[in-house]
Amino acid sequence: MPAKQTQLEGEVYYPSQEVIQQAVLKDWDELAQFAERDLEGFWEREAEQLVWFKRWDKVLDASQAPFYKWFVGGKVNIAYNAVDRHLLTFRKNKLALIWEAEDGKSERTFSYYALNREVNRMANIIKSMGVGKGDRVTIYMGRIPEIVFAMLACAKIGAIHSVVFGGFSVDALQGRIADSESKLVITCDGAYQNGKLVELKRIVDEALKHCPTVENVIVVRRTGHEVPMESMRDHWYHDMCALPIANGKCPTEEMDAEDPLFILYTSGSTGKPKAILHTHGGYMVGTYATLKYVFDINDEDRFWCTADPGWITGHSYLVYGPLVNGATVFMFEGGPAYPYPNRWWQLIERFGITIFYTAPTAIRGLMRFGEAWPNKHDLSSLRLLGTVGEPINPEAWKWFYRVIGKERCPIMDTWWQTETGAFMITPTPVVPLKPGSGTRPFFGQVAEIVDEHGNPVPDGSEGYLVLTRPWPSMLRTIYKDPERYISQYWSKYPGKYMTGDSARRDKDGYFWIIGRVDDVIKVSGHRLGTAEIESALITHPAVAESAAIGLPHEIKGQAIHCFVQLKPGFAPSEELSEELRQHVARHLGPIARPEEVRFIDKLPKTRSGKIMRRVLKARAQGLPEGDLSTLEE
Numbered sequence: 014m015p016a017k018q019t020q021l022e023g024e025v026y027y028p029s030q031e032v033i034q035q036a037v038l039k040d041w042d043e044l045a046q047f048a049e050r051d052l053e054g055f056w057e058r059e060a061e062q063l064v065w066f067k068r069w070d071k072v073l074d075a076s077q078a079p080f081y082k083w084f085v086g087g088k089v090n091i092a093y094n095a096v097d098r099h100l101l102t103f104r105k106n107k108l109a110l111i112w113e114a115e116d117g118k119s120e121r122t123f124s125y126y127a128l129n130r131e132v133n134r135m136a137n138i139i140k141s142m143g144v145g146k147g148d149r150v151t152i153y154m155g156r157i158p159e160i161v162f163a164m165l166a167c168a169k170i171g172a173i174h175s176v177v178f179g180g181f182s183v184d185a186l187q188g189r190i191a192d193s194e195s196k197l198v199i200t201c202d203g204a205y206q207n208g209k210l211v212e213l214k215r216i217v218d219e220a221l222k223h224c225p226t227v228e229n230v231i232v233v234r235r236t237g238h239e240v241p242m243e244s245m246r247d248h249w250y251h252d253m254c255a256l257p258i259a260n261g262k263c264p265t266e267e268m269d270a271e272d273p274l275f276i277l278y279t280s281g282s283t284g285k286p287k288a289i290l291h292t293h294g295g296y297m298v299g300t301y302a303t304l305k306y307v308f309d310i311n312d313e314d315r316f317w318c319t320a321d322p323g324w325i326t327g328h329s330y331l332v333y334g335p336l337v338n339g340a341t342v343f344m345f346e347g348g349p350a351y352p353y354p355n356r357w358w359q360l361i362e363r364f365g366i367t368i369f370y371t372a373p374t375a376i377r378g379l380m381r382f383g384e385a386w387p388n389k390h391d392l393s394s395l396r397l398l399g400t401v402g403e404p405i406n407p408e409a410w411k412w413f414y415r416v417i418g419k420e421r422c423p424i425m426d427t428w429w430q431t432e433t434g435a436f437m438i439t440p441t442p443v444v445p446l447k448p449g450s451g452t453r454p455f456f457g458q459v460a461e462i463v464d465e466h467g468n469p470v471p472d473g474s475e476g477y478l479v480l481t482r483p484w485p486s487m488l489r490t491i492y493k494d495p496e497r498y499i500s501q502y503w504s505k506y507p508g509k510y511m512t513g514d515s516a517r518r519d520k521d522g523y524f525w526i527i528g529r530v531d532d533v534i535k536v537s538g539h540r541l542g543t544a545e546i547e548s549a550l551i552t553h554p555a556v557a558e559s560a561a562i563g564l565p566h567e568i569k570g571q572a573i574h575c576f577v578q579l580k581p582g583f584a585p586s587e588e589l590s591e592e593l594r595q596h597v598a599r600h601l602g603p604i605a606r607p608e609e610v611r612f613i614d615k616l617p618k619t620r621s622g623k624i625m626r627r628v629l630k631a632r633a634q635g636l637p638e639g640d641l642s643t644l645e646e
């Protein structure tokens with residue numbers, strides 16, 4: 014509908030003739046209608062474009078819903094589709110990966126041929142350590158090419174990777190290694206962040222004090238600073254590469270379509286982070302098709318997704334989606350504004366980036382430095398832009414559209430989650446855009462806005478966002494915790510997937526995400542749980558109890574604010590507040606450093622002892638406190 018519909022409400026940006034002419038998919042309506050009529054037929058057609066060792070018997074098995082199965086009986090390997098299959102085509106000599114160091118002093122490029130060599134080498138090495146199908150491997154690295162090799166190598170041999178973002182610290186890393194019972198950790202000596210060294214290997218050493226399942230650690234050299242190596246356990250990657258076992262082809266494991274590909278920990282409403290599980294078959298088809306239609310990927314493109322591989326965006330759209338599509342991926346080690354606020358714009362010009370996918374927080378941060386920085390650069394290679402991670406405020410959208418895209422490049426505002434694996438609500442280039450809206454559900458998907466009881470609310474009203482049809486890249490379960498999978502996502506509205514977001518739908522059927530309705534805080538688009546922050550605080554000797562909440566922040570979207578009740582004998586002070594902020598950063602990671610730690614005599618709680626974070630949130634913003642009937646005396 015959107016492509017033809019001309020009378021849309023509000024501020025609308027229609028695609029130009031040039032954009033429509035170039036788009037792979039010109040008729041949005043036709044495909045949307047087909048997928049609506051024939052969900053399985055739609056996805057089957059996508060799956061047929063990839064290579065299977067054995068074709069599936071059944072596209073979708075919903076007999077044990079919500080434990081849906083896709084491409085049942087099919088044999089496949091996502092790594093084969095991301096790398097090997099391209100070697101049989103002209104893409105063998107095409108660039109798969111272009112990488113640039115933070116300091117700009119080195120640049121590495123890999124053709125698909127070279128990528129295959131690297132993945133085989135890493136796979137041989139991992140395998141020689143006794144890691145095989147179904148074993149878990151934790152990957153904790155900076156943004157360097159070897160993280161891509163490590164993920165693909167695991168996939169190739171059927172091991173389940175668990176990537177932990179390099180911005181997390183000891184407690185978060187340890188909890189994730191222990192929960193996954195990883196046999197192997199792949200890390201690097203250190204990483205650079207805004208010119209500073211982050212000692213990843215030392216953090217691994219600290220974490221491994223309490224992780225008995227880990228037998229080996231592979232250490233990739235990046236920074237070259239000295240790190241302690243434990244004999245027998247720790248191995249330099251370059252030393253392993255010199256061994257004869259590293260050479261030659263490593264066989265690709267023929268996986269069941271439903272075999273796990275990876276787990277990725279993400280924060281939920283309560284308790285410890287959940288290990289979201291994705292599979293070889295469905296995840297492959299989902300990331301492939303969404304990237305193809307939404308970012309219109311083709312062989313001339315140079316695609317840059319600024320996300321870190323440690324998050325789902327990096328998994329789906331920096332590594333798997335683009336490579337399965339045979340695209341050229343650009344990966345940058347550093348952040349947006351180091352050493353100067355033109356770093357990203359300079360890279361777009363230098364590498365001729367055509368599609369640029371980033372986060373609202375980065376756009377807001379860069380906007381602050383003014384237009385002169387991007388205007389120094391020729392950004393004419395760009396043809397499409399994208400954002401993800403949190404709602405984008407129209408002001409930032411318009412800046413991105415005008416200053417970066419020069420009013421030529423449509424912005425794909427993609428709504429999705431770690432759990433969904435791929436885009437769920439998103440435009441394609443031919444869909445008219447409204448700043449701040451992700452427009453409509455992707456092909457085959459139906460989204461609804463419902464009230465507390467699961468009844469649809471009228472258009473224009475706020476409610477809970479649910480998804481009502483299964484999709485191939487959906488999470489299959491929470492690793493080792495199927496009950497939590499059901500209770501978390503499927504029990505509030507039986508038969509419907511609960512997203513945890515609130516949203517509105519307008520008269521044109523466009524969705525407007527408002528934000529999380531649970532205890533998840535989105536700091537610069539990163540997902541953090543109040544429970545994780547609170548459990549880091551509680552390990553400090555002065556803290557009796559604490560509560561973390563997210564409050565609006567101009568650049569980060571939300572910032573973490575903590576309320577702390579001190580133990581007897583400790584007095585509130587500026588120094589203690591600062592110490593507690595550092596404490597959280599040291600334990601959980603710099604991304605979790607609270608904006609502010611305030612002291613409070615008594616936390617507001619319900620009679621059953623639950624902290625009423627919404628009351629704290631309202632008080633902190635000077636808003637009405639709402640219904641207080643459950644507040645304890």
Ligand code: WT7
Pocket residue numbers: 279325326400401402403404405426427428429430431432451512513514526528529535538539540
């Ligand atoms: C939550 C999921 C999946 C990509 C990275 C985040 C929020 C994500 C958008 C968007 C408004 C968005 C939602 C969602 N979110 N994209 N385009 N517009 N909100 O994945 O860490 O699993 O977080 O991010 O609140 O539930 P995640």
